[in-house]
Amino acid sequence: xxxxxxxxxxxxxxxxxxxxxxxxxxxxxxxxxxxxxxxxxxxxxxxxxxxxxxxxxxxxxxxxxxxxxxxxxxxxxxxxxxxxxxxxxxxxxxxxxxxxxxxxxxxxxxxxxxxxx
Amino acid sequence: xxxxxxxxxxxxxxxxxxxxxxxxxxxxxxxxxxxxxxxxxxxxxxxxxxxxxxxxxxxxxxxxxxxxxxxxxxxxxxxxxxxxxxxxxxxxxxxxxxxxxxxxxxxxxxxxxx
Numbered sequence: 001x002x003x004x005x006x007x008x009x010x011x012x013x014x015x016x017x018x019x020x021x022x023x024x025x026x027x028x029x030x031x032x033x034x035x036x037x038x039x040x041x042x043x044x045x046x047x048x049x050x051x052x053x054x055x056x057x058x059x060x061x062x063x064x065x066x067x068x069x070x071x072x073x074x075x076x077x078x079x080x081x082x083x084x085x086x087x088x089x090x091x092x093x094x095x096x097x098x099x100x101x102x103x104x105x106x107x108x109x110x111x112x113x114x115x116x117x
Numbered sequence: 118x119x120x121x122x123x124x125x126x127x128x129x130x131x132x133x134x135x136x137x138x139x140x141x142x143x144x145x146x147x148x149x150x151x152x153x154x155x156x157x158x159x160x161x162x163x164x165x166x167x168x169x170x171x172x173x174x175x176x177x178x179x180x181x182x183x184x185x186x187x188x189x190x191x192x193x194x195x196x197x198x199x200x201x202x203x204x205x206x207x208x209x210x211x212x213x214x215x216x217x218x219x220x221x222x223x224x225x226x227x228x229x230x231x
Contacts, residue, residue, distance in 0.1 A: 040224075041223055041224070042121075042222050042224050043161065043207075044221070091160055091161070093160075093161075105163050106163075106219070107163075108160030108162070110159055110160045
């Protein structure tokens with residue numbers, strides 16, 4: 001079974017440019033997460049989807065970040081415009097949640113390492 | 118709100134020696150607890166989780182953790198480490214609430230010395 005697939009693995013862009021990340025979750029997983037992991041830190045949740053609905057986007061900087069999950073499968077995360085402080089690893093994860101407890105096991109992709117110069 | 122503290126940012130240990138990675142949490146409600154491992158340039162992988170029941174939880178790769186409610190701790194242990202255990206280890210907590218998210222600690226880097 002294929003795991004969570006993210007692309008690209010690495011991205012270097014100049015500040016003020018737009019960038020997009022793509023995530024293909026494990027087949028059948030209804031919940032999808034985007035996390036940001038700064039250097040030397042643990043992952044921080046940006047947004048969580050249940051199917052195509054964003055149920056928790058309280059940590060998403062909405063002035064420059066946007067995300068979508070069309071048809072409740074693949075997802076894209078966009079930053080426009082990027083700032084130097086956005087340099088981080090962006091992780092996508094998915095899980096099959098069928099009730100309490102939520103988040104019992106999330107499967108993570110390898111991440112996209114973004115460098116803004 | 119919940120929080121997680123991993124007391125050691127780095128832990129060096131000789132190969133075949135035992136190791137303990139410390140984790141303390143703070144929460145006003147009951148919680149679920151997790152340990153994830155991140156190998157270099159990889160995503161996170163679940164090592165083990167505590168949801169309820171026995172406070173001693175066994176995970177993959179010979180790791181185990183013990184939930185101690187009175188000390189609000191969830192320390193990770195392995196009796197004999199291998200070079201392949203070199204990785205970053207993250208403790209995480211989630212409130213027993215269907216809508217709550219996982220909060221990760223800052224991580225502990227495990228260095229295995231030959």
